[in-house]
Amino acid sequence: MFETSQFRKIVSAIIYFTATLTFLSINNASADGNQVNFALTDNAGHWFDTGSVVAGNRSIAIASPGVRINFSGNSNTVHTRTSLIYPTGAAGMPFNTDPKKGGDSLTLTTPGLYVFTCSIHPYMFGAVIVDDPTTSGLDLGSSLSLVNGITVPSSSDLATRLLRTFFIATNPANWQNYASSAP
Numbered sequence: 001m002f003e004t005s006q007f008r009k010i011v012s013a014i015i016y017f018t019a020t021l022t023f024l025s026i027n028n029a030s031a032d033g034n035q036v037n038f039a040l041t042d043n044a045g046h047w048f049d050t051g052s053v054v055a056g057n058r059s060i061a062i063a064s065p066g067v068r069i070n071f072s073g074n075s076n077t078v079h080t081r082t083s084l085i086y087p088t089g090a091a092g093m094p095f096n097t098d099p100k101k102g103g104d105s106l107t108l109t110t111p112g113l114y115v116f117t118c119s120i121h122p123y124m125f126g127a128v129i130v131d132d133p134t135t136s137g138l139d140l141g142s143s144l145s146l147v148n149g150i151t152v153p154s155s156s157d158l159a160t161r162l163l164r165t166f167f168i169a170t171n172p173a174n175w176q177n178y179a180s181s182a183p
């Protein structure tokens with residue numbers, strides 16, 4: 001269990017990230033060339049690494065509809081690219097691949113929040129928010145579908161918990177190397 005102070009810090013972090021993402025959206029920040037490149041790495045926290053920071057995070061990208069998502073393998077092991085969360089009814093979803101090191105691509109056209117994971121290493125997360133530039137605010141999708149088949153409102157408690165988990169798992173500061181003599 002989290003202590004209250006830790007919980008408050010996490011809630012503050014989520015509010016900060018949400019506010020920052022909304023700010024970026026208002027300013028029409030988007031991936032250049034309308035593509036997002038995720039390198040799947042062995043680097044703790046940066047498992048799905050865009051190489052560029054959005055809201056303090058290298059595993060999130062904001063793009064417009066039609067964005068091309070490219071996954072490359074820069075890792076000593078194989079991974080799947082598996083859609084964990086996606087806007088309900090989104091074109092091309094669910095998405096999954098065999099375990100591999102090679103590349104895959106897909107195009108996201110439906111606005112909303114997409115979170116990809118690896119089915120072998122379920123702590124690996126990469127997120128894309130496909131934002132329709134003609135609407136105000138950041139499009140998360142009114143409802144989100146999960147890999148287990150359930151659908152939840154994007155404003156639900158479960159969606160908030162999953163978002164919190166995403167930000168914890170994609171922060172390298174939350175990972176320690178216990179194989180080290182000084183973890």
Ligand SMILES: [Cu+2]
Nearest residue numbers: 079118120121
């Ligand atoms: Cu993996």
